Amino acid sequence: MEVDLDSTLGCGQAHRWIRRDGSWEGVLGDSVVTLTQTADGFECEGCSEDRILSYMRADDDLDTIYWECAEADPLVARLIDGCWGLRILRQDHWECIATYMLAVNANVKRIGAMVESVCREFGDDLGGRHSFPTPEQIVAGKDRICVCKLGYRQDRFVRFAQAVADGSFDPDALEGMGYEGCVAELQSIEGIGPKVADCIALFSYGHLDAFPIDARIGHVLKEHYGIEGSYRRLSEFARSRFGRYCGYSQEFLYHSESILGSQVQAGGLQPNSTS
DNA sequence: CATCAACCTGATCA
């Protein structure tokens, strides 16, 4: 299967992958998984092939998706070469919601610190790494939550774990819903607004037509498309402009600064007028 | 419907 591990696991969509010794180490369920890039795909150690292929959304045909993204927008078309092999992942629902609830108002580095802290404190020791805790594990140890330095996210994080543990919120119930219904349900959770809901819809529920707009994407939209304003306004613009696979386009745009920068350095392109 | 302060931590700036 076609994949570039560096861009897929390092792009910020998942927070528990660590690059070490030329491979990527992460945790899926109760398994420590090691992935190594090869010429025609990757090698996987630590979990079943079915599991990793599902996680990697092996059914996504990158040629088709990238081509549609490129056709919808010339800037996206230019960016694709710089992240060829990037795949949107299919992450566990509970883990993804809980993680992105922590991601609110935090940068990538801090998100990783909070998530690892939660895993270390509540998850099972897998020998070096820890599993992402179940809702029940968090509820059982909630008195220790303060050591994880979640700030004002802490109480709502515990409340959400309680809601999942007692069955009043069922992440699996959002399976099969359309994009609009899925994000509406997610936004009914305290601490989850439109941006985080879009991230979860994209990275866990497979809504490739979700387009999360964070500060960085907002900047890109302003610089390259001259548009700014409310989340609603930007979202409607992006989803109609970039098409049904706009979640992929969002990833390309997210890294546009570094991609265009390296292309300019390589002499491949002129600097654009907005830079 | 738009604006805005408050929320918490860590990084960066004087």
Add this chain to the structure above:
DNA sequence: ATGATCAGGTTGA
């Protein structure tokens, strides 16, 4: 070294 400032989404006024 210490304090000020800022970045990062969501909520509710």
